Amino acid sequence: MHRHRTDPRSASGLKICVTLLSLLLFTGTCRTKKTWPKSFSQEELKKRLSPIQFHVTQERGTESAFRGEYTEYKEDGIYTCVVCGAPLFKSETKFDSGSGWPSFYDLIKEESVTVTDDFAYGMHRVETSCSQCGSHLGHLFDDGPRPTGKRYCINSASLGFQSASASASIPPSNGDGTGAGAGPGGADGAGAGAGPGGAVGAGAGAGPGGAVGGKTEL
DSSP, rough: OOOOOOOTHHHHHHHHHHHHHHHHHSSSEEEEOOSSSSOOHHHHHHHOOOOOHHHHHOOOBBOOOOOSSSSOOOOOOOEEETTOOOEEEEGGGGEESSSSSSESSSOOOOGGEEEEOOGGGGGGGEEETTTTTOOOEEESSSOOOOTTEEEEEGGGGGGGEEEEHHHHSSOOOOOOSSSBOOOOOOTSSSSEEOOOOEEEEEEOOOOOOOOOOOSSSO
16 A cells, blocks of 8 residues: 655645645744843742733733723823833823723834734734833734824733823932832732832832733734
8 A cells, every 4th residue: 555645845745834834833923032131030920910910911811801900091101011110102192992902002112012923813913012021012003093003902911000190209219229119010019110210219019900801803
């Protein structure tokens, strides 16, 4: 009995190889950046992040639509990475997209977020991650308002918030790390943050909570 063997050099063999390669590519996110400026142990993150914050930022999860703390949030200030405290979005760039997740049309700085191709669930999306620690934030779409036309669709659980009024009342750091700092929120509200003036100070943060839900578009 003869067994048919596929020659990878033949047309049919090449087609099969391409198909297998496509299946491999469409199973997750294509990341090219393997290291980040800031890193934290999983043990530390599990202690200071709530379960939904850990699931979203470290396991690329998605919170339920319309359930996140910052979906309808209106206060003026800066949205930061809940894991490392890096500034990501200004409140004036936030808009109501109707998607059920906080949406922004621009970044504080272009380098604040790293984008990578995401082929999970058999579709192509653009994943957004914090450029400082690599934490998953959400996805980027090209259906936002002017002037950028972008929509950064972000999980509330991946965000912290520093209000404009609180920022104005924080005393300046004296350079030795004893100034007030805003730390990333966690399950117990404790976190180390960077104080104004570049000095590291101890700060307490309240992390956003949420419920784990099914994925839709985020």
